[in-house]
Amino acid sequence: MPNEFPAGKTQLVVIVTYLGLLLLLGFFASRLFRGTKKDYQLASHSIGPVLLLLSLFGTTMTAxxxxxxxxxxxxxxxxxxxxxxxxxxxxxxLCFFVIGVKLWKLGRQNGYSTQIEFFRDRLQNDWIGLLLFPILVGLIIPYLLIGVMASGVTIQNLTAGAFPNLFPSYLPGTDQVNPTSHGGVPPWLGSLGICLVVLIYVFFGGMRGTAWANGFQTIVFMVLGLVAFCVIAFKLGKQNSLIANLQVIAESIPNNKSTRSNMSHTKFITYMLIPLSVGMFPHLFQHWLTAKSAKTFKLPVVCHPIFIMIVWVPCVLLGVWATTGLIQIPPAVQSNQNAVLPFMVRSLTNPLLGGFLAAGILAAIMSSLDSQFLCVGTIFNNDIVTHYAGKKRFSDRQQVWMTRGFIVAIVGVTYILSLQGYRSVFAMAVWCFTGYASLFPLIFAALYWRRLTAAGAAAGILAAAGSWIYFFQDSKFGAVRDYTIKIPLGANRELEIMAVVATFLAAAIATVGVSLITKPPGEKVLDRFFPPKNEAF
Amino acid sequence: MKHFVWILVAVLLLAHHDFWFWNDDRLVFGFLPIGLFYHVFISIAAACVWFLAVTMAWPRELDEEATQRFSSQLTTRHSTGTLRSDDQTLVEEDLTVRGDNTVRTDEEPS
Known part of the structure; x- marks a missing residue:
């Protein structure tokens, strides 16, 4: 029987079934669609605390x-x-609390759907939108690529062996079979399948479909992640209890992996700026606006750190366990770290569970892709087409279709770009987060500093973009995986810091400096954004 | 109390940089490297601090403002007879209209 139905095919059947379930969910969400732009882009501000928690978490946790x-x-x-x-x-x-809640309030008051609408209104300047547009969209493309590429690699690794004649895979530069991917669904096809499924449920379900799918997928990847962790622990440790297994495995972890002896202190400290990117993620802005009320934010604010812990601790331990020698990691996997988790799942679990775990990994990836696709479609429609052509020129229904059209286009572009080759998921993500984190001073100033001017904001955006481009090209466009800025301290010592420190400071200094030397904004506008009563934070 | 919460957040940020466990390879419970265990503790502490933040430093006026705004919009629409489908949606989702035409939010006690 196993010869008639190889392991890779079992996993493929589970993956396809899971994708079918998602399409079904998207279909049900589309049945509740009210036909309006507000409903398509923001689910008519109807999302409650539990779904907001799950959808925000699913969106921030990607490949x-x-x-x-x-x-x-x-x-x-x-x-x-x-x-x-x-x-x-x-x-x-912190970002949900001090940025998200306040933006939700302003968004509800003024009817925003995108960040650009907020900045245009707050700064009373049209050009700021044109300046922000290519940066926000340009930064989201690598973020999308991360998900699309990782889904392709995951599917190939977990379906290896299914079609050896149809999809042979060889080690680079040799005619030797690559055991980790031979016969697996190739990345171009796996990524295409994922793109199509996400496209379909976003296309028909809009934000409601996206939020539902995110909620469902978040539960799936959290539960299946924990199951994978326990199963792999039993396989590696070969003991009778979970604790005994964990203890046996832990004793084999090399010293440099169980400590931070190879990690720079200053690099570790300066990484702290990277998560500030959440304050400027355009897709998260859109999710914030789906909240039913301000109180809806309380649950996500409190539970988000715990959810991160539940997902990251098992993943980090699995990565460290792969260095113990209890499992042999082939050179092909060692050179492509994105494949470490899929390889462990495939090697140490049975085909059925492997299929479920593949679905869990894909769930994490798709729960971010959907929001990003929807967000880019919304930005194109609201900030470019209807903004310049005139809102009254298009009916609500036409705008929904235009948003859908842009979503199809961005999915196509992302898919084609994903075929260009392998990049480290981690390295690419860090560059993407660096860009958004550099824009954090802008959103913070827009919400809490009355003196911010349009010229100051433009200077901050240009400084962030200019410095980011400089450091990104210096890292050979992400090819130098561990790129840091090294400041010599003399006596062969140097300070190693993340590029985000420089880009963040450049943006903050430019924003504040130029705002202070330009004409302050009018009181009438400021009164709308800084009412005297609001002493919330 | 708001200041107390923000001091706790600052303490959390400082405590995150645990140079004291940098090269320590002890295992907690026999399986969790102490550097990882400490940061798991930081994650739990973060959830506790954010619980205090939403309890003690929550901007309550947001909910009051929202109620007032929707109430005034609703009154205007009713008085001018221009209750649109969009406003109707607002009513269905966020507010309950009482018999005396006052409104309450869904999360307000009945």
Whole structure:
């Protein structure tokens, strides 16, 4: 029987079934669609606390959280958790609290759907939108690529063996079969399938379909992640109890992976700025606006750090366990760290569970892709087409169709770009987050500093973009995976800091400096954004 | 109390940089490297601090403002007889209209 129905095919059947379930969910969400632009883009502000928690968490946790974290901890050890997960637990909730709640309030009052609408109104300047548009969209493309590429790699690794004649895979530069991917659904096809499924449920379900799918997928990847962790622990440890297994495995972890002996202190500290990117993610802005009321934010603010812990601790431990020698990691996987988690799942679990776990990994990836696709479609429609052509020129229904059209286009572009080759999920994500974190001073000033001017904001955006481009090209466009800025201190010592420090400071200094030397904004506008009663924060 | 909460957030940010466990390879409970265990503790502490924040430093006027705004919109629409479908949606989702034409939010006690 196993010969008639190889392991890879079992996993493929589970993956396809899971994708079918998602399409069904999208279909039900589309049945509730009210036909208006507001409903398509913001689910008519109807999302309650539990769904908001799940959808915000699912959106922020992408391939980066599962595939990237395990791959990076395989390389760097347990320090990856502190560097990003516990830091995000503090900073993400901080952003939800001080940025999200306030933007929700302003969004409800003034009818925004996108960040650009907010900045145009707050700064009373049309050009600021044109300046922000290419940056916000340009930064989201690599973020989308992370998900699309990781889904392709995951599907290939977990379906290896299914079609050896149809999809052979060889080690680079040789005619030797690559055991980790031979016969698996190739990345171009796996990524295409994922793109199409996400496209379909976003296309028909809009924000409601996206939020429902995110909620469902968040539960799926959290539960299946924990199950994978326990199953792999039993397989690696070969003991009778979970604790005994964990203890046996832990004793085999190399010292440099169970400590941070290879990690720079200043790099670790300066990583703290990376999670500030959440304050400027355009797709998260849109999710914030779906909240039913301000109180809806309380649950996400409190539970987000715990949810991060539940997902990241097992992933980081799995990555570290892969270095113990209890499982042999083939050179092909060692050179492609995105494949560490899929390889462990495939090697150490049975085909059926492997299929479920593949679905869990794909769930984490798709729960971010959907929001990003919807967000880019919304930005194109609201900030470019209807903004310049005139809102009255198009009916609500026409705008829904235009948003859908842009979503189809951006999915197509992202898919084509994803075929261009492999990049480290972690490295690409960090560059993308660096860009958004550099714009954090702008959103913070717009909400809390009356003196911010349009010229100051433009200077901040240009400084962030200019410095980001400089450092990104200096890193050979992400090819230097561990790129940091090294400041010589003399006596062969140097300070190693993340590029985000420089880009963040450049943006903050330019924003404040230029705002102070330009004409302050009018009191009439300021009164709308800084009412005397509001002393909330 | 708001200041107390923000001091706790600052303490949390400082405590995050645990140079004291940097090269320590001890295992907590025999399986969790202490550097990882400490940061798990930081994650739980973060949730506790944010619980205090939403309890003690929550901007309550947001909900009051929302109620007032929707109430005034609704009154205007009713008085001018221009209750539109969009406003009707607002009523269905956010507010309950009482018999005396006052409104309350869904999360307000009945």
């Amino acid at each position: 980066f959280a599962l595939v990237g974290s395990s791959g990076e901890s395989f390389k760097q050890g347990i320090g990856v958790y502190g560097m990003l997960a516990s830091a995000s637990g503090i900073v993400h909730s």
